[in-house]
Amino acid sequence: MTELQDTFMPHGQCFLWQPGVLWLNVGSDVVIMAAYYIISVSLFYLLYKRSDVPFRWMFVLFGLFIFACGTTHLLGAWTVWHPDYWTEGAVKAATATLSLSTGLLLVPLLPKAMALRSPSELERLNANLGAALAQRQEAFEQLQLSQTELLQRTEELIREREQVRQMASQLTVAEQRERRRLATELHDHLQQMLVLGKLKLGQGKRLAFPLPACVEIMKQVDDVLSDALTYTRTLVAELSPPVLRDHGLAAGLKWLGESMKKHDVTVAVQVPEDNGLTLPEDQTVLLFQSVRELLLNSWKHAGTGEATVSMSHDAGELRIKVRDEGAGFDLAAAAAAAAATPTGGLSSKFGLYSIRERMKALGGSFEIESARGKGTTATLTLPLGGSEALSGKALGIEVENEVRHSGSLNAGPQRSTLSGSKLQDAKVRVLLVDDHAMVRQGLRAILDGYADIEVVGEAGDGAEGVKLAGELRPRIVVMDVNMPRMNGIDATTQIAARWPETIVIGLSVNAGNDNQHAMLKAGASILMTKEAAVEQLYGAIQEAVAGKQQR
Structure with missing residues (x-):
């Protein structure tokens, strides 16, 4: 070149x-x-x-x-x-x-x-806008002339808003009370009866083994009961998540993040691993419900299928942020629309009014930041250690009392009477601990069918179970997780500390990861679902005893 x-x-x-x-x-x-x-x-x-x-x-x-x-x-x-x-x-x-x-x-x-607007069209639009602004200025001047009347109406609106806030707070508490009651009814009655039905069917299948047709029908009925149990677990989780009640707000938020996957939403939950935070039950439930409502809003309106929930507490405040990178919205325009719409505009559309009133009722605050195309960040702030809003402890106490007097099966503990005959060394002594008498009866019926198992006692709660474990010194304790007075996790901790040779096998309708981790940490050898006990409890007892002897 x-x-x-x-x-x-x-x-x-x-x-x-x-x-x-x-x-x-x-x-x-x-x-x-x-x-x-x-x-x-x-x-x-x-x-x-x-x-x-x-x-x-x-x-x-x-x-x-x-x-x-x-x-x-x-x-x-x-x-x-x-x-x-x-x-x-x-x-x-x-x-x-x-x-x-x-x-x-x-x-x-x-x-x-x-097709773009010409300068003359823009001038005409500007002229129309100028006329509109002039009308607005005139209206503003008229408003200034009636300032006294406006102030009076404002004071009336403030009083009405406070009344609405109180009513919303009371409604929220009533809603949570009813949710808790319904969840307890489902757990204490329907789920236990379904478990008992599976236990009885398991016993019946062994007796009907020579009749294949009868066994097949029983298996079909057993599958129906399993589906019903799964459905009731979902209902209980939606009404009042057991993980929230048993393990606190941090665990509840993690569970909520996982549960949003059914809506095709991926939620990253960032909470302290061991925050040592203990909140009154009403505050825990209301915060949880607010976060769930915000995540559902993100699912409906953000359009990204992703969100982040973070929780932190310092300087006497608990702070929870719900963030998405979705469509967002114009706060100023939304606020103007809300003011111009009698039904509430933004608050009614996004359900933010209810959240704001919940937080104010607890003495906290709710802030939201958003812009079109830049996502939305909602922040829940709650002061810690302050006075309880709306008799917070009363909610948990009232719900508990209501549940206890609503017809729940709370039969007292039944203790078997040991005969004076000498027990064979080969028999494994078993103590049943469950707050539902019919479940204990079903478990006893299953275990009585094995010659090398002897049920030596029954207890209706964790405290009674610890007492009988000391008196009867069983080899195996079959322990329910959710019980009054003392739950199965605390009872297992005490039994494992006092009598290390005693083996605890956990049972629960809800054998999720949180309960699994808590029971194993307390000292249980395994946690299984109650319906699985029909076919797996005896094998679990044999395996646990064999493992203990090898050690």
Whole structure:
């Protein structure tokens, strides 16, 4: 390429190196180049500053085309002294490509460009806007003239709002009370009867083993009962999640994050692993319900399928943030719409009013930050160690008392009477601990069918179970998790500490990860679901005893 260029003569030779004509052409090329560069840089600067420019890509093409034109003039001045005609030709070819592409793409764009509002239309719109502003100014002046009346109405609205807040808070407490009652009814009655049905069917299948048809029918009924148990677990979790009641707010938020997967929403939950935070039950439930409502809002409106929940507490405050990177919304416009809509506008649409009133009832606050295209961040703040709002402890006590007197089966502990005969050494002594008498009866019926098992006693709660474990010294304690007075986790901890040789096998309708971890940490050898006890309890007892003997 250099050798070829060396064969060319500079363009100045064409001017016979006459200064007048030479500098006239060079000067013109340089000025045109500068003008083109200024125009292209100005276009790019405009696009950088204004992201809302219509047909942005066409402006980019024009900027590149004009820049390339300026470069051709620059090379036109350069070749006066340097015969780089190949370079000049390549730049001209690129300029030709850009100019042709821009021209071809501009033709179908013309109808759209012509459809844009003209300056006269914009002036007319501005005139209409000016008239609207004038009317608004007039209305504002009229409002100023009636300031006294406005103040009176404002005071009335404040009083009414406070009444509504109190009613909303009372309604929220009543809702949580009813949720807890229904969940307890389902757990203490329906689920236990379904478990008992499975226990009885398991006993019946062993007796009906010679009759395959009968066994098949029993299996079908057993599958129906299993489906019913799964459905009632889902209902109980939706009404009043056991993990929230048994393991606190942090565990409840983790469970909530997992449960949102059924809505195809991935929730990253960030909570302290061991925060030592203990809240009154009403505050825990109301915070949990508020976070769930915010996540459901994110699922409905954000459009990303992802959210983040973080919890922290310091300086006497508990702070929970729910964040998504979704569509967001204009807070100012939403607030204006809410003020203009009698039904509540934003609050009614997104359910934020209820959350705000809940937090105010607890003495806390609720803040939300959002912008279109930039996601939404909702922050729940609750002061710690303050006075309880709406008799917080009364909620848990009242619900507990209501449940205890609503017909729940709370039969007292039954203790088997040991005969005076000497027990065989081969028999494994078992203590049953469950607050439902019919479940204890079903478990006893199953274990009585094995010659090497002897049920030596029954207890109706954790405290009674610890007492009988000391008196009867069983080899195995079959322990329910959720019981009054003392739950199975605390009872297992005491039994494992006092009598290490005693093996605890946990049973629960809800054998989720939280209960699994808590029972194993307390000292239980295993935690299984109550319906699994029909076929697995005896094997679990044998395996646990064998494992203990090997150690």
